[in-house]
Amino acid sequence: MPRLTVLGTGYLGVTHAACMAELGFDVLGMDVDESKIARLSAGEVPFYEPDLEPLVAKHLDSGKLRFTTSYEEIAEFGDVHFTCVGTPQKRGDLGADLTQVDAVIAGLAPHLRRPCLVVGKSTVPVGTAARLAEYLRTHAPAGDAAELAWNPEFLREGFAVLDTLKPDRLVVGVRSAVAEATLREVYADLIDAGIPFLVTDFATAELVKVAANAFLATKISFINAMAEVCEAAGADVTALADAIGHDPRIGRRFLNAGLGFGGGCLPKDIRAFMARAGELGAAEALTFLREVDAINMRRRVRTVELAREACGGALLGRRIGVLGAAFKPNSDDVRDSPALSVAGQLQLQGALVSVYDPKAMDNAAALFPTLAYAPSAVDACRGADLVLHVTEWPEFLAIDPAVLGEVVGSRVILDARNALDPDRWREAGWTYRSLGRP
Ligand code: UDX
Numbered sequence: 001m002p003r004l005t006v007l008g009t010g011y012l013g014v015t016h017a018a019c020m021a022e023l024g025f026d027v028l029g030m031d032v033d034e035s036k037i038a039r040l041s042a043g044e045v046p047f048y049e050p051d052l053e054p055l056v057a058k059h060l061d062s063g064k065l066r067f068t069t070s071y072e073e074i075a076e077f078g079d080v081h082f083t084c085v086g087t088p089q090k091r092g093d094l095g096a097d098l099t100q101v102d103a104v105i106a107g108l109a110p111h112l113r114r115p116c117l118v119v120g121k122s123t124v125p126v127g128t129a130a131r132l133a134e135y136l137r138t139h140a141p142a143g144d145a146a147e148l149a150w151n152p153e154f155l156r157e158g159f160a161v162l163d164t165l166k167p168d169r170l171v172v173g174v175r176s177a178v179a180e181a182t183l184r185e186v187y188a189d190l191i192d193a194g195i196p197f198l199v200t201d202f203a204t205a206e207l208v209k210v211a212a213n214a215f216l217a218t219k220i221s222f223i224n225a226m227a228e229v230c231e232a233a234g235a236d237v238t239a240l241a242d243a244i245g246h247d248p249r250i251g252r253r254f255l256n257a258g259l260g261f262g263g264g265c266l267p268k269d270i271r272a273f274m275a276r277a278g279e280l281g282a283a284e285a286l287t288f289l290r291e292v293d294a295i296n297m298r299r300r301v302r303t304v305e306l307a308r309e310a311c312g313g314a315l316l317g318r319r320i321g322v323l324g325a326a327f328k329p330n331s332d333d334v335r336d337s338p339a340l341s342v343a344g345q346l347q348l349q350g351a352l353v354s355v356y357d358p359k360a361m362d363n364a365a366a367l368f369p370t371l372a373y374a375p376s377a378v379d380a381c382r383g384a385d386l387v388l389h390v391t392e393w394p395e396f397l398a399i400d401p402a403v404l405g406e407v408v409g410s411r412v413i414l415d416a417r418n419a420l421d422p423d424r425w426r427e428a429g430w431t432y433r434s435l436g437r438p
Contacts, residue, residue, distance in 0.1 A: 001025060002185060005078035007104045009036055009067070011160060011264075011333070012121060012153055013084035014045055015052060019164040020082075021059035023189050028077045029067045032107075037067045048332035048359045051161040075111030080186060081118045082151075083108075089268035095275035096125055096268070105132050112140035117182045121153045123209050123269055125276035129173060129202035149179045150202050152209035157263065158330030169196040173205025210276075213269040214289060219254045220261050221295040227257040227436025228298070237436030238418050257436045258417040259342065259390055260299040262327035264335040267293070300338055302435060303390075303416045304345045310386050310412050310433055316350035319409060321374075321381030324391025324417075325357035325364035332359040334367050339390035342416070344368055346388075356380035358395050382407045392419035401428035 001024065006017040009031040017029040031037050039046050043057040059065035068074065074081065085100035101122055108118065118136060120129055133148040140146035150173035155163035170187055174180045180199055184191060191197045200208070227237040237257040245252025261267065270289045277286045311318040327337040334340055339357075347353045347370065354374045357364060361373055374380035377396065381387050381404055389396055401424060405411050411430040413420070418434050425432040 002079035002182065003028070003077055004186070005030060005074045005081045007031075007074065007081060007083045007108065008085035008100070008122075009033075009040060009046075010084065010086055011047060011049060011157055012155065013082075014040065014056065015049065015155065015160040015164050016082055016084055016121065016153070017065060018052060018055040018059055019161060020186075021062070021064040022055060022165065025064065025186070027059070027065050028074060029065065030069065030071070030074045031067070032069060032103075034069050037069050040067045049160050050158065050330055055161060071107045072111050075108060075113070075116075079116055080182060081108060081116060082121055083118065084121050084153075086264070087122050087124055087268075087272070088264070089271055093275070094271040096123075096272035098124065098128065101128065101132070105135055106139070109136055109139040109146070110141070112136070112142045112146040114142055115145035115147075116142065117147050117149055117179055119149045119151045119183070121151055123152065123213070123265070123272075124150075124206055125272060126203050126206040126210070126280075127276075129206055133175070133202070147176060147179050148202075149174045149183060150205040151183065152205055154209070154212060157333055158328065165190075166193075167195055169198055171198045171200065171205050171208050173200050173202040175202065210269055210273040213266055214273055214286075214292075216254055217261055217266045217270050217296070218288070218292050220256075220266075221292040223255045223257045224260055224299050224436075225295050228295075228302075230436045231302075234438050236438060256418060258299070258419075259303055259338040259435070260296040262336040262338040262341070263331075263333060264327075267296070267336045299435065300341050300345070303338075303342050303388075303414070304349070306414055306416075306433060306435065307342075307346060307351075307386060307388060308349070310414050310431075311351070312385075314350075315346060317352065318350075318385045319352045319354070319383055320346055321377075321384035321387045321408070322346075322353055322355040323357075323377055323380065323387065323389045323396045324393060325355050326360035326391050326393075329391055329393040332357075332363050334360050334363045337364075337391075338416075340364055340368050340371075342388070342390060343371055347371060354380040354382075354384070357391060358393050360391075378404065378407055383409045385410050385412065387413040389413060389415045389417060389420060392417040396420075401425045401430055405429060 006029045021027045045053045087096040090097040129150040230237040241255040324339040415434040422432045
């Protein structure tokens with residue numbers, strides 16, 4: 001069995017490392033951040049992802065999983081090196097910042113003295129893999145024997161372990177039969193379980209990932225565009241989504257209208273995709289993604305507008321209890337979170353905002369230190385003129401509107417995720433408002 005390494009210990013890297021250990025491989029994880037490695041080595045996952053911490057603990061115990069900060073140790077240990085570092089949006093630019101990808105390859109290459117496969121998993125602009133392969137060929141002592149492959153990752157935060165052990169498909173971009181055979185060996189259990197294994201060239205593998213994310217973002221913005229029309233026409237976008245979703249060619253999933261998409265992937269990936277298409281002379285092909293982005297950002301503005309209306313036309317001095325800070329439930333990730341962006345806007349416009357999230361409080365406070373945070377949903381909503389539901393955590397869906405009604409100043413709720421049951425809230429005496437519904 002090949003020995004595996006995983007470079008980069010964010011959401012993707014830790015999940016991949018623990019899941020590969022679960023598949024029976026000996027895995028060495030690496031990060032340049034010493035404090036992260038110390039925490040991981042002690043069995044502590046530095047972010048919230050369901051099922052991940054027990055899996056890391058299990059394989060620290062089994063001895064199949066270890067962590068290091070040394071490139072040298074990584075190169076010595078591994079036959080297959082997965083690179084799992086982030087590609088955030090550049091500051092002041094739509095494009096992807098490849099600093100971490102380049103740093104990892106530059107750190108690893110000089111230590112690669114024997115045949116091995118370096119497998120990129122990050123979401124990158126098309127053409128990156130070809131460039132990195134050339135870098136390895138010219139900078140690794142092993143030369144041609146240090147090969148590259150591209151194996152994009154499609155996991156969703158909140159379902160990372162499940163999506164890694166039971167992915168919809170595996171996509172590998174390779175340039176040789178040896179690289180393909182190595183990856184078939186790594187993923188043998190998944191292939192045997194019937195997971196489709198698709199072999200492509202580098203460029204196609206890179207594009208599959210951004211195309212998938214562009215499609216998902218477009219689907220969400222499509223239904224949010226319909227929500228805008230529904231608002232103008234007095235129609236109900238959730239009923240509309242149910243009805244069109246019955247057509248299997250359309251499908252009901254990812255048709256939830258509301259505050260729109262955020263997180264560390266969809267927003268920056270569609271922007272980087274547009275930027276890269278521009279560099280390739282194919283900008284026109286993706287101008288629609290500008291609209292996808294614009295529709296998405298308009299939902300945040302609309303939510304602030306509706307909040308102002310619900311507060312009687314002015315936000316100054318109004319108390320707003322905000323339920324949610326993470327960009328989606330079952331995650332503590334607040335990167336480009338629509339929830340926090342709206343909370344921040346409301347505060348800027350003079351509202352007294354109090355935020356509660358079941359898991360993302362620390363990350364939210366680090367990113368938006370000026371917002372007020374409450375220790376529970378009830379505390380966030382105490383005395384509120386408006387309750388704003390912005391992240392559809394199960395905890396919020398389970399709230400008894402009668403009980404919450406006891407502590408608020410006014411029983412007015414704006415459900416910016418269309419996730420609560422309007423009848424239940426109205427029966428408890430609340431004014432229920434949402435996006436895209438009368
Ligand atoms: C996404 C892709 O789903 C995943 O395949 C890829 O690997 C990384 O990017 P993730 O960012 O974890 O995953 O979250 P996802 O579940 O896709 O949700 C993204 C955003 O869209 C969230 O803010 C969510 O609230 C929003 N969303 C999702 C909607 O507004 N409506 C929907 O119907 C679905």
